[in-house]
Each structure stands twice: as C-alpha cells, then as structure tokens.
Amino acid sequence: MALSRPAIPLPPHARGGGAVSVRREEDFELPAHATAVAEARERVWGQLCSWGVPEGLGRTAQLVVSEFFTNAVVHTDSCLIRCRLRVCSELLRIEVCDEGGDCAEVVPRQAAADDVNGRGLQLVSAVAERWGVRPGVHEQGRVVWAELSLTVR
Structure with a gap:
C-alpha cells in the first residue's frame, strides 16, 4: 500500500509559469x-x-551528504566545500562542490570484505535515483550530485 505524503508547499515567489x-x-x-562532515x-x-x-528521506540525504563531504575532505586540496539542496518537481537534488583539481571521473570502489572504507559511493548508488559528477565553476574542482525521489516507492 502506497503512503500518501503532503506536498512540500511552494513559496509565493516560486509559484507560476515555467x-x-x-x-x-x-x-x-x-x-x-x-569536522565539516558532521x-x-x-x-x-x-x-x-x-x-x-519526511524523516526517512532526510536520513538518506544525510548519508549522501556525509559521503560527498567526506570524499571532498579526504581526496581534494579544498579550503571550502559548498553544498546546495534543491527541491524540484518530485526530486531532492544534493550538490557538493569542492575546490579540488580536475574533474576526474568519480567511480565507486569495489571494497574487499575486510576493507574499512570504500563503500560510500556504492551506498549513494543504491539510494539515489541517479548521481554524477560535473566540472565546478570555471572548470575548477568538481560538483558531485545526487537526486533522491520525494515520492514513496
């Protein structure tokens, strides 16, 4: 049985065409x-x-943000990490932008059974409708993004 969920109301300035x-x-x-991860x-x-x-979506979003921030802290030489949350249509879009070098492809690692790390992007793949990477502003750094469904599956 599908649960009904109230729509997230549009703010007055966002109503209308488009x-x-x-x-x-x-x-x-x-x-x-x-400390930025927490x-x-x-x-x-x-x-x-x-x-x-809804709480479940909020917890899933926390998991995604935690993974993206951790990777930015550990794997880039960034001074600042930026995050954008956006609710559009039926999706929550999460973007995390680092100041790292090139926009190399980000690929989930295949962690061995006894590895402590290396499963974060696999988790993101499992919970997100889709996710990806694009170059940051002026081709500096990268933006890792994920889209989570607002609807109950």
Missing part, C-alpha cells in the same frame, strides 16, 4: 576539515526538517 518550479533551495559552505549532516537535517521533508 516547466520546472524550484520549490525550495538552500546553499551553505563549510571549511574543508573533518556539521554538514546536521545542517542538511535541520533544513530538510524545516521544509517538512
């Missing part, structure tokens, strides 16, 4: 330190709760 209306959008940036999770949780996003 093929896709942005219902909600929020940006934040944090220093690229290990802070990013908390900011995402607080923002999504204030928008009325």
